[in-house]
Amino acid sequence: xxxxxxxxxxxxxxxxxxxxxxxxxxxxxxxxxxxxxxxxxxxxxxxxxxxxxxxxxxxxxxxxxxxxxxxxxxxxxxxxxxxxxxxxxxxxxxxxxxxxxxxxxxxxxxxxxxxxxxxxxxxxxxxxxxxxxxxxxxxxxxxxxxxxxxxxxxxxxxxxxxxxxxxxxxxxxxxxxxxx
Ligand code: IMP
Ligand code: MG
Numbered sequence: 001x002x003x004x005x006x007x008x009x010x011x012x013x014x015x016x017x018x019x020x021x022x023x024x025x026x027x028x029x030x031x032x033x034x035x036x037x038x039x040x041x042x043x044x045x046x047x048x049x050x051x052x053x054x055x056x057x058x059x060x061x062x063x064x065x066x067x068x069x070x071x072x073x074x075x076x077x078x079x080x081x082x083x084x085x086x087x088x089x090x091x092x093x094x095x096x097x098x099x100x101x102x103x104x105x106x107x108x109x110x111x112x113x114x115x116x117x118x119x120x121x122x123x124x125x126x127x128x129x130x131x132x133x134x135x136x137x138x139x140x141x142x143x144x145x146x147x148x149x150x151x152x153x154x155x156x157x158x159x160x161x162x163x164x165x166x167x168x169x170x171x172x173x174x175x176x177x178x179x180x
Contacts, residue, residue: 002164006171010153011146013168019145020048023126024055026143027096031058036094037120039086041111042066044100047157047165048128052098063088065097065115069107080110091119100157101129101148105137112139129153129170152178 011019027036035058040049042064053062066084095115102108108125115123126143133150154160155167160178164171 002167005164005174005177006154006167007174009169009171010148011156011170016156016169017051019128020051020055023143023145024052027052027126028055028057031060031094031096034094035059035061036096037061037063037086037088037090039090039095039097039115040064041097041099041107042084043165044157044159045098045128048100049098052126061088061093065111067107067111069104069110080107082111082114086115086118089118090115093120095120095123096143097123097125099125099127101131101153102127102139102141102144103131103134105135105139108141109137109139128156129158 038049038053038060040046063086064084065082065086067080067082069080097108097111097115099108112123112125124142127141128145129148130141130144131148131150152160152173153170154164154173155170157165158170159165160173164173
């Protein structure tokens with residue numbers, strides 16, 4: 001069972017729901033009377049985004065972008081590439097990037113600058129988790145769920161080597177799993 005690889009639960013389903021509700025409330029207030037393109041960063045944001053998107057009451061469009069920086073390990077490479085573009089035209093639109101976790105900031109700062117070249121009205125960042133201890137780029141999320149310590153988290157979309165995304169909670173991965 002994949003649960004056996006988890007050191008302890010960091011955020012359970014009830015806590016996650018409260019975080020999502022709280023973020024959605026702020027977004028609904030900030031963007032009232034406006035339209036937004038919600039740009040999920042594949043694949044880690046999908047579970048969070050599915051929950052968040054259904055709580056939005058503003059007029060919004062859904063799109064996805066894929067960038068890779070990590071390779072397959074637990075350390076960010078800093079070498080970001082866009083591997084799937086948005087399919088919608090974001091010119092003259094407000095864009096909200098949705099990500100699972102902001103770590104070094106390399107991925108999101110690259111995506112943000114990249115999207116800004118497509119003439120949007122604005123680009124903001126919404127991340128479920130923030131790991132500020134590892135930051136390499138001076139980037140602050142506009143919407144953030146929970147600050148996390150320097151440990152490797154999985155579940156609710158977050159993966160280690162593409163595994164554990166299906167856990168309904170966020171857990172701390174046992175060190176022995178990734179030090180093997
Ligand atoms: P950054 O470019 O270093 O900010 O990397 C952000 C990406 O690294 C996220 O989208 C995640 O996919 C991944 N990441 C960073 N920390 C973790 C973690 O604790 N668990 C799972 N993925 C992580
Ligand atoms: Mg990932």
